[in-house]
Amino acid sequence: MTKQLLIVANTPSPNTQELAEAVVRGASHPDIDNVEVIFKQPLQAGPEDVLAADAVLIGSTENFGYMAGLIKDFFERIYYPCLEQTEGRSCALYIRAGNDxxxxxxxxxxxxxxxRWRPIQPTLILRGDFDPGFIDQCEELGMTMAAGLEAGIY
Incomplete structure (x- = not known):
C-alpha cells in the first residue's frame, strides 16, 4: 500500500530551494518504493493535502526569530480543519536559521x-552561514522520513 509524504517548505532563496530539493530527493530515494512524495509551497498546501498525507515534513526559515510568515499562514489555514482528523500524524521539521x-x-x-502530531526526531536546525553540509542533512531527513513511513514505523 502506497503511503503519502507531504513536504511543505518555505523557499525564499536559492539556498532554501536547494534544501527543499534535497529533502524531496532523499524522500524519493530509488530504494523507497511505496511512498508518494508531494512537495508544496506553503500557499499551495491546504487542509485537503494534510488530510490525504500519512506524514508531514515542514521546512521553515527563521524570520525575525520566528517561523516564516507563509508557514504560519499554512498552519492557520489547516489547524482547525485538520485538528481532530490528524491526531498522531508523524511529522518532522527543519529550520534554516541565520541566528539560533x-x-x-x-x-x-x-x-x-x-x-497532537508526533515528531519522528528532534527538529533539525541549520544554523549560521550556509554550509553545503546542510544539503546532506536535509537529504537524510527526507530519506529517514520516507523509509520509516514505508516500513510502517511512522
Whole structure:
C-alpha cells in the first residue's frame, strides 16, 4: 500500500530551494518504493493535502526569530480543519536559521503539540552561514522520513 509524504517548505532563496530539493530527493530515494512524495509551497498546501498525507515534513526559515510568515499562514489555514482528523500524524521539521532558530522551533513545536502530531526526531536546525553540509542533512531527513513511513514505523 502506497503511503503519502507531504513536504511543505518555505523557499525564499536559492539556498532554501536547494534544501527543499534535497529533502524531496532523499524522500524519493530509488530504494523507497511505496511512498508518494508531494512537495508544496506553503500557499499551495491546504487542509485537503494534510488530510490525504500519512506524514508531514515542514521546512521553515527563521524570520525575525520566528517561523516564516507563509508557514504560519499554512498552519492557520489547516489547524482547525485538520485538528481532530490528524491526531498522531508523524511529522518532522527543519529550520534554516541565520541566528539560533530557537524561537522558530518553539513557535512551530507549539502548533505541532496543539495538533497532537508526533515528531519522528528532534527538529533539525541549520544554523549560521550556509554550509553545503546542510544539503546532506536535509537529504537524510527526507530519506529517514520516507523509509520509516514505508516500513510502517511512522
Amino acid at each position: 532558530g530557537r524561537g522558530t522551533r518553539a513557535s512551530i513545536e507549539k502548533i505541532l503539540t496543539g495538533l
